[in-house]
Amino acid sequence: MTGTKHSLETVDYDRTKLRIRLLHIGFGAFAKAHVLVFHDEMLRQTKSDWGVAVTRLNSGADDLTRLDEADGIYTVGEMSGDDLSLRQVGAICATVHPKRDGIDALPDRIADPDLAVITLTITEKGYCLKDGKLDEDNAGIRQDLATPEAPSTAIGVLVEGLRRRQAAGLAGLTILSCDNLPANGELCRRAVLDFAARLTPVLAAWIETNCTFPCSMVDRITPAMTDSSFETLENALGHKDRNGILCETFRQWVIEDRFAGARPDWHLASAEFVDDVxxxxxxxxxxxxxxxxxxxxxxxxxxxxxxxxxxxxxxxxxxxxxxxxxxxxxxxxxxxxxxxxxxxxxxxxxxxxxxxxxxxxxxxxxxxxxxxxxxxxxxxxxxxxxxxxxxxxxxxxxxxxxxxxxxxxxxxxxxxxxxxxxxxxxxxxxxxxxxxxxxxxxxxxxxxxxxxxxxxxxxxxxxxxxxxxxxxxxxxxx
The missing domain is CATH 1.10.1040.10 (N-(1-d-carboxylethyl)-l-norvaline Dehydrogenase; domain 2)
Structure with missing residues (x-):
């Protein structure tokens, strides 16, 4: 593939019409290659207003800033042997990082009236569970319970954002785990409800009544990017894209059909909505x-x-x-x-x-x-x-x-x-x-x-x- 420029499938929908209706927490290589590709494909078919904001909680502020500089657009290269197909992903409207944008930026984003769905790729460690329950000995959880208005963990951020939605009289959200864990939605639900209950039972009851935590199964092999990977992408594009990602052609997403409100039309991008994941x-x-x-x-x-x-x-x-x-x-x-x-x-x-x-x-x-x-x-x-x-x-x-x-x-x-x-x-x-x-x-x-x-x-x-x-x-x- 060295030295060969490949055709690029560019964004074909009007990005100015996008509103931030989906937030992805834990934006890394897999989210770029999987969740956002399904979402981008949906936008190509529907021309809807389902824009996306993405965030990371700890490292990665510079990566998000670099994505902002590219107007949120990046390249996905889908590889099979010597074949490489390229597509732009243009669904991202904004990036958020608490260490860059301030501690309130992310909870306030969760409390945005336009928001309907939160997707997560935070790894098993991000749920802060032990023996199926919230790990209250976890240092981050202890800190967030002590200062819930200034959260540092994903669970603390979710609960504080949901508290602000409740206080504003807004509807609940669908919180969709996309981590490679069995019963990932149930694990997320348990962590969030346990944390909320430690603050106030009223908040926990509101979340349980108004929010849903569907399970999902995700599949796409996405190796970590290396200097060689970026060189392959540059040779194919004819220019650098430090936000880009390479992955296999195969992708699969099976989602429990249990949404609190509006549901993205991901089925048009080959996602499967089922009763039992x-x-x-x-x-x-x-x-x-x-x-x-x-x-x-x-x-x-x-x-x-x-x-x-x-x-x-x-x-x-x-x-x-x-x-x-x-x-x-x-x-x-x-x-x-x-x-x-x-x-x-x-x-x-x-x-x-x-x-x-x-x-x-x-x-x-x-x-x-x-x-x-x-x-x-x-x-x-x-x-x-x-x-x-x-x-x-x-x-x-x-x-x-x-x-x-x-x-x-x-x-x-x-x-x-x-x-x-x-x-x-x-x-x-x-x-x-x-x-x-x-x-x-x-x-x-x-x-x-x-x-x-x-x-x-x-x-x-x-x-x-x-x-x-x-x-x-x-x-x-x-």
Whole structure:
């Protein structure tokens, strides 16, 4: 693609007619490539007035200012192999950052009468939950409860903005989580209501009555931008776009059809509105995300830099497909109309996309938060059913091996994880079977049941020993 200028699909709707009716909190790479693309496509088809404001809470003020300088317009490059299609996204009317614009700017935006929907990509950490409830020991939450009019967390910002809506006699909002979490809407609802109840039960009751928190399932592979990515985009455009993003061509958004007021016509952009998101999110979390984690840990240990690099190895490719069909799919309630074999094969094709330099070490981050949904939940089902889970055991053992920070060839591996200090302490203390036992004692990851399950602990120790004693590819071959 170097040196080749590609055609650009420019904005074709009148941006002067847009009003800010949607606010996105946590505006980063995924939101650029997913939520805003669906919204932009809707605007192209409807020419409606659904403009968007975007915000980040901590870092990223300079990024938002740079977006303002481009009048809110940025480029999305959708890549498949050597093919690259370009589109402008013009839905953004304004950016907000509390450290740039003042502490009231964001709550006041939430209290704007035009606003109807808030979307979120704030990661699991942003919900400040512990054991399914608001974590009142969280430093940010403690501070926000003490000074609710000057919030710093996403939950504090939401509640303060909603309090201002209530005080102004305005309608409630739809608050739509787009984070890659099971029952993400319920998690968001719990955090918001718990926080509001600590302030005043009247506010909590108003939110519960007037606001909705639909669940959603999102899917689009969006690697982190690198200097090489920006160079690819510049070569294709013929000029720089430091706000731009590269991603795969595939995108999916399944949304619980439960809105407090007006609903954007995202279905015109291929979003699906359904009664129950759970079967879709479980399928994606286990089939796509579970196999992604499998490839990330074992691939990184084997010295493979990217997911596409893993797919170029026939042993890894077959192992990923076998994991999906033999170990993940049997634990699912497959949604009506879905061909699970075709879905798995489509995932493999997406993983093979050589244009996506999706690093194994990037996917390997935050493993302590990802393992329970992606791998441990289906393993629990296999333990209950007495069915085999050999590849899943290698994936979990691979995570444990990865946490030691060194690949099989001796190269350094980064441990980016909220529990990194505790994990690193265990790494320094022991190895082998004792190390597996120590890691299994992390109840935040493995619960209280798995460490007491002899079939589970034995399988993990066996898988870990195989990775210690042999090449990763040989371990995958069995």
């Amino acid at each position: 759970a079967p879709f999110e479980e399928m994606k979390l286990r089939m796509l995300n579970g196999s992604h984690s499998f490839l990330a840990y074992l691939g990184a240990l084997a010295g493979k830099e990217t997911i596409a690099g893993c797919m170029a190895d026939p042993v890894f490719r077959q192992a990923a497909l076998d994991l999906m069909l033999s170990e993940q799919a049997p634990t699912l309630t497959v949604p009506d109309g879905v061909d699970i074999k075709a879905y798995a094969e489509a995932l493999i094709a997406r993983f093979e996309n050589t244009a996506l330099h999706h690093k194994t070490t990037q996917i390997a981050s935050d493993g302590s938060q990802k393992l329970p949904q992606r791998l441990l939940a289906p393993i629990r089902q296999h333990l209950k059913d007495g069915s085999p889970w050999t590849l899943s055991a290698l994936a979990v053992a691979g995570w444990m091996f990865y946490c030691r920070g060194v690949s099989k060839s001796g190269s350094s591996l980064p441990l980016n994880d909220p529990m990194s200090s505790r994990i690193e302490a265990i790494v320094q203390e022991t190895d082998g079977a004792d190390y597996v036992d120590k890691m299994l004692s992390l109840s935040e990851i493995f619960g209280d049941d798995l460490s007491r399950s002899e079939p589970f602990t034995s399988a993990l120790k066996s898988a870990y020993q195989r990775l210690q004693s042999t090449d990763v590819t040989l371990a995958l071959k069995g």
